[in-house]
Amino acid sequence: MSATSIPQDAQPSVHGVGYQPRHDSQLGQGSELSESAQDSHWLARKVGELVAEDFRRAHVFSQFGIDFCCGGGKPLSIACERAEIDPAKVVAALNAVTLTGSKEDELNQLPLDLLIEYIESTHHQYVREKAPLLVEYSEKMVRAHSEHYAEIVPFAGWVRALVEDLMPHLMKEEKILFPAIRGLSQAEHIETCFGHIGNPINAMQHEHEEVGLILQKLHELTNDFTPPEHACTTWRVCYATLAEFEADLHQHIHLENNILFPKALGLAQ
Ligand SMILES: [Fe+2]
Ligand SMILES: [Fe+2]
Secondary structure (H helix, E strand, O other): OOOOOOOOOOEEOOOOEOOOOHHHHOOOHHHHHHHHHHHHHHHHOOOHHHHHOOHHHHHHHOOOOOOOOOOOOEEHHHHHHOOOHHHHHHHHHEEEEEEEOOOOHHHHHHHHHHHHHHHHHHHHHHHHHHHHHHHHHHHHHHHHHOOOOOOOOHHHHHHHHHHHHHHHHHHHHHHHHHHHHHHHEEEEEEOOOOOOOHHHHHHHHHHHHHHHHHHHHHHHHOOOOOOOOOOOOOHHHHHHHHHHHHHHHHHHHHHHHHHHHHHHHHHHO
16 A cells, blocks of 8 residues: 655654664774674565554555555565665664554454454444545535636545445454364364355455555545645545544554455465
């Protein structure tokens, strides 16, 4: 999925921890070697795995425009190349994130049935609450401003497409895939119509990618959800809601693609 980009030379702040680049003069030869080895270690790891270990790394990747959801299977080195970001800057920001206990650790430890319950009660519930609001705001923008601003009609169309993709997606997960994963986690044999669990997982991952493409379109149409100076309150609220909606979707899809689905596939082996 897409993520909001920042200029490459910007210094990200992670949970209030400012990124302070180290000066080479502060490093002895030995520490240069160890730092280089540590950097290689970061760059070889998969983005999704890094986030699965500590969700605060997701904020670092978002700030640099690195896709940690659908693109979570790529090594960090490749992800930096795709995002045209200097890997050293990303590694420095990752090093600045303190690795202490986190919500992500807790979620990663949950049995799969409880993780599913969390995803449904937190993220699916959120989509069901906020999606109708996004449609309402965007349609109001069409009625009030589309005569003068050509970008509003396609914007509202892509918002509707996003919602129309997501609603059946939630339903398929809740009615088909998640019950099958619950069964696997409880070592129950459940008759399914889809064969191996990898089949619906592949289908859901493909739908996540489609949602990511729609969000990319919305980024392009809205200058990364930046309201123009002449925007009315509804317009501003709509873009702010959409940015929040995207952030929640990033976390939601990350939990599915990088934690739930790999663990389910592991159980099915
Ligand atoms: Fe979901
Ligand atoms: Fe999903």
